[in-house]
Amino acid sequence: MKKLLIIGYLWPEPASSAAGSRMMQLIDLFLEQDWKITYASPASNKEFSTDLTALGIQKKEIKTNDSSFNDYLKEEQPEAVMFDRFMMEEQFGWRVAENCPKAIRVLDTEDLHFFRNARYEAFKKGRSLQKSDLHSDEARREIASILRCDISLIISEAEKDLLVERFKINPDLLLYIPFLVDRLPLESLAEKPSFDKRNDFMFIGNFLHAPNWDAVLYLKNNIWPLIRKQLPKAKLHIYGAYASQKVLQLQNKRQGFLVEGRTENPAENFEKAKILLAPLRFGAGIKGKFIEAMIAGTPSVTTTIGAEGICGINPWNGEIANEDQAIADAAVTLYNQEKRWTKAQQFGFRILNKRFQKETFAGLLFEKMTYLENNLENHRSKNFMGSMLMHHTLKSTKYMALWIEAKNKLADKKQ
Numbered sequence: 001m002k003k004l005l006i007i008g009y010l011w012p013e014p015a016s017s018a019a020g021s022r023m024m025q026l027i028d029l030f031l032e033q034d035w036k037i038t039y040a041s042p043a044s045n046k047e048f049s050t051d052l053t054a055l056g057i058q059k060k061e062i063k064t065n066d067s068s069f070n071d072y073l074k075e076e077q078p079e080a081v082m083f084d085r086f087m088m089e090e091q092f093g094w095r096v097a098e099n100c101p102k103a104i105r106v107l108d109t110e111d112l113h114f115f116r117n118a119r120y121e122a123f124k125k126g127r128s129l130q131k132s133d134l135h136s137d138e139a140r141r142e143i144a145s146i147l148r149c150d151i152s153l154i155i156s157e158a159e160k161d162l163l164v165e166r167f168k169i170n171p172d173l174l175l176y177i178p179f180l181v182d183r184l185p186l187e188s189l190a191e192k193p194s195f196d197k198r199n200d201f202m203f204i205g206n207f208l209h210a211p212n213w214d215a216v217l218y219l220k221n222n223i224w225p226l227i228r229k230q231l232p233k234a235k236l237h238i239y240g241a242y243a244s245q246k247v248l249q250l251q252n253k254r255q256g257f258l259v260e261g262r263t264e265n266p267a268e269n270f271e272k273a274k275i276l277l278a279p280l281r282f283g284a285g286i287k288g289k290f291i292e293a294m295i296a297g298t299p300s301v302t303t304t305i306g307a308e309g310i311c312g313i314n315p316w317n318g319e320i321a322n323e324d325q326a327i328a329d330a331a332v333t334l335y336n337q338e339k340r341w342t343k344a345q346q347f348g349f350r351i352l353n354k355r356f357q358k359e360t361f362a363g364l365l366f367e368k369m370t371y372l373e374n375n376l377e378n379h380r381s382k383n384f385m386g387s388m389l390m391h392h393t394l395k396s397t398k399y400m401a402l403w404i405e406a407k408n409k410l411a412d413k414k415q
Contacts, residue, residue: 018288111285
């Protein structure tokens with residue numbers, strides 16, 4: 001069996017975040033191809049983390065700035081190593097390159113962090129995104145990580161275009177792998193709750209994720225009051241993991257603004273709701289909440305940024321608007337008009353079947369893995385910038401890590 005080592009930023013929580021769902025989708029692909037998987041992470045294991053051992057996946061707790069990981073790599077010698085976000089490649093990539101030089105290095109970006117944060121900075125300043133926002137220190141770090149790896153999995157076409165067109169990244173280093181969905185026959189929509197069996201609006205999102213917290217505040221202060229003027233009996237249910245006191249205190253039953261917190265069964269919540277209302281004002285990647293809504297047959301109202309990278313040339317499964325009143329009016333119209341709602345529901349299934357088919361992208365992924373396995377030396381020889389960055393990483397990051405490790409050992413002796 002081929003061995004895959006995943007170095008995770010966190011232990012995956014698919015019920016808590018789209019990032020957790022994404023990781024589990026990738027894990028499932030490798031399991032279906034009979035890869036032996038070890039999932040390693042320096043993070044603490046949380047209550048809602050997936051039971052990986054039940055899936056036959058070996059778990060390993062690792063430490064940053066600790067040479068014991070080198071010994072593990074030398075013994076394990078995986079055929080491929082996947083870094084969960086660029087921060088893990090920064091921390092452990094040089095160790096992998098040094099101790100497992102023949103291992104294929106895969107970076108799962110989740111989304112482009114620098115792109116999301118650039119939009120956030122522009123948003124805070126009340127202006128559109130500028131070139132200077134993109135050319136940040138975080139962008140340099142993340143793109144350097146992409147260049148050091150043999151292949152990077154990019155979740156959104158918009159992000160791939162940004163890397164290729166703006167930053168001139170060789171497309172051979174990038175592979176577009178979006179969220180993955182099994183085929184959903186249009187006829188199966190009849191199995192979903194119909195228009196007249198659903199009530200209210202919902203929002204869902206991990207509250208540790210800044211775009212979600214901003215969207216909830218935006219709903220509370222700007223959008224929901226406008227909707228309630230037209231739909232005085234409607235309710236908005238806010239779901240999401242890690243709801244702190246600042247989130248919970250937004251609840252107002254009189255206004256129909258209900259903060260529900262973590263949900264154990266998001267699919268059930270989606271199927272009860274008439275509309276997913278998620279006016280995201282910044283962010284990047286593909287927002288998993290919209291894919292989940294489509295699977296449940298639930299139309300969505302969002303912004304241009306929220307819909308980015310999802311529908312392509314296909315009609316959106318609901319409404320897209322960017323101004324307060326326009327968002328509210330679109331939500332009310334969709335809520336009241338059954339024919340429009342049903343058409344939006346059908347659009348969602350079409351988007352999933354045309355753009356997110358698991359079978360299609362699984363084939364592309366393992367075709368690329370096979371190519372890299374057979375042509376790794378040649379592939380790397382064409383990536384001079386990546387080899388140069390790896391050289392300097394080994395000279396700088398490596399010795400910084402060794403210095404920190406020595407410092408930690410000295411501190412332990414003194415205690």
